[in-house]
C-alpha cells in the first residue's frame with residue numbers, strides 16, 4: 226500500500242522533523258537520495274557516472290535547493306553539471322555548493338534547446354510542493370525539447386507544473402523518466418494525469434514520521450489485492466462464495482444486463498440470480514447457463530446498469546435499501562437515489578454521473594476527483610467508487626480515499642463499467658466490506674487489462690479477471706502447499722508436516 230499526504234500535511238510533517246534535526250539536514254538527505262538515484266540512472270544508461278553531462282533546471286525554492294545539492298554531489302563524482310536558472314533566484318547555499326564543486330550556472334535566457342543536445346540527464350528542480358500548476362511557455366518548450374531528444378529527466382519530488390494535491394497536469398508540465406520524492410508520496414504521484422508523468426517513482430526516507438497523520442490517499446498495489454481477495458476455503462460452498470442478485474438491463478440496453486451478469490460470474494460469485502430485463506435474460510440463458518432466474522436467496526444486489534428510464538426505479542432502489550443487503554447502484558440507477566443511504570450501498574459513477582450527483586460540472590470532478598468522490602460519499606452516506614483513469618473509493622466520514630491499482634486505458638470502453646458493477650457485487654456477496662470490495666473489483670479489472678492489453682471487449686476482459694483471480698487462489702494454494710514445487714524438483718518426496726506449516730507459510734508472512 227502506498228499512502229499519500231497533501232501539501233499541508235507534508236509541510237506539517239516536515240516542520241515536526243525540522244524541530245528535531247533542522248531544515249538543512251532534511252535537504253541534505255533529500256539531495257543525497259536524489260543524487261544516488263540520478264547516478265544509478267546515468268550508470269544504467271551510459272555505463273558510467275564519471276564524465277556525464279547533467280543539466281539541472283533550477284527554480285526559486287527548496288526544490289531547486291535539493292537539485293543544486295544533488296548537482297554538487299554529481300559534480301564531485303566527475304559529472305559536468307550545468308545549472309540553468311529556469312525560474313526566479315536559485316537557492317543561495319545550494320548554488321554556492323554546486324559552484325564550489327566545479328559546476329556552473331547559466332541564465333535561463335541564455336540556455337536554449339540546442340544546448341541540451343549533449344546532455345545525458347536533466348534534473349527537474351523547478352518546482353516542488355510549493356509550486357502553482359503550470360509552467361511558463363519558454364520553460365515548457367525547453368522541457369519538451371528534452372523529451373523530444375529522449376534525454377532522461379529526473380523530477381525532484383514531483384514533475385514541475387503539476388498540481389500536487391489534485392493530480393492535474395496542465396499542458397507543458399514535466400514528463401519525467403523517474404521521480405524521486407521525499408518523505409511521503411503526494412496525491413500527484415497517484416492520481417492521473419499527473420501520476421503517469423512521474424515515470425518510475427522512488428521514495429527517499431528523509432526521516433518524516435507520518436504514523437500519526439491520516440493519509441489523504443491509500444493506493445493499493447497488486448500484492449494488496451491478492452492478499453485481500455476472498456478466495457474460497459476448503460469447505461466453501463456456493464453460499465460461502467455468495468449469491469449475487471442482478472436487476473440490470475432493459476429492452477433498449479439488453480447488453481448491460483448481460484455484461485453486469487458476466488462481471489458477477491467471473492468475479493467469483495457462487496451463484497448469480499438474474500432478475501432484470503427479459504431481453505437480457507434471453508441472451509444470458511444462452512451464454513451463461515450457470516445463471517439462475519427467479520426469486521430466491523441473495524447476498525448482494527446489483528442494479529441500474531442499462532436501465533434507461535425506469536418508472537419504478539425509485540421503488541426498486543428504496544425496497545433494496547430497506548432490505549439492508551450490500552447493494553451496488555450503477556449507471557441509470559444513480560438517478561433514483563433516496564436522500565440518505567447507508568454505507569453498505571456502493572455507488573459506481575463515472576465522472577459525468579458523479580458531477581450530476583453533486584450538481585456540478587464534469588470539469589470540476591476532473592479537476593479534483595479525490596475531493597469530489599469524498600464529497601459524494603459524505604453527501605449521500607453511501608460508499609462511492611469513481612470510475613475512470615484513476616479509480617477512487619470514498620466512504621462517508623472517512624478521510625482517506627482509496628486508490629485502486631491502475632491499469633491501461635484499454636478499459637475505457639462501453640461495457641467496462643457494467644462488468645465492474647458485477648465484479649463489485651461478487652466481492653460484496655462473499656462478505657467483504659464495501660470500501661474494500663470496491664477497490665478490489667476496480668483493481669482486478671485494471672490488472673486484467675494490464676495483463677492482457679489491447680482492444681479486448683469487456684465480456685472477454687471479464688474472463689481475464691477470472692484468470693487473475695485464479696492466480697490469487699493459486700498463490701494461496703502454493704503458500705499452503707509450498708512443498709509441491711520443491712518436492713517435485715528435488716526428490717519427489719512426500720510432503721512432510723513441517724513443510725506444510727513452516728514459518729514462511731501464508732499466515733507467517735501476512
Ligand SMILES: NC(=O)C1=CN([C@@H]2O[C@H](COP(=O)(O)OP(=O)(O)OC[C@H]3O[C@@H](n4cnc5c(N)ncnc54)[C@H](O)[C@@H]3O)[C@@H](O)[C@H]2O)[C@@H](O)CC1
Pocket residue numbers: 239240248251252253255284285286287288289291312313351352353354355356357358359360361381382407431
Ligand atoms: N520543506 C522541507 O522540509 C523539505 C523540502 N524539500 C524540498 O522543498 C520543496 C518545497 O520547497 P518550497 O516550499 O520552497 O517550494 P518550491 O521549491 O516548490 O517553490 C516555491 C517557489 O516557487 C514560486 N512558484 C510557485 N509556483 C510557481 C509558478 N508556477 N511559476 C513561477 N513561480 C512559482 C513560489 O512563489 C515560491 O517562491 C519540496 O518539494 C522538496 O523538493 C526537501 O529539501 C526536503 C525537505
Ligand SMILES: [K+]
Pocket residue numbers: 288349350351352353380381382383384385
Ligand atoms: K520538480
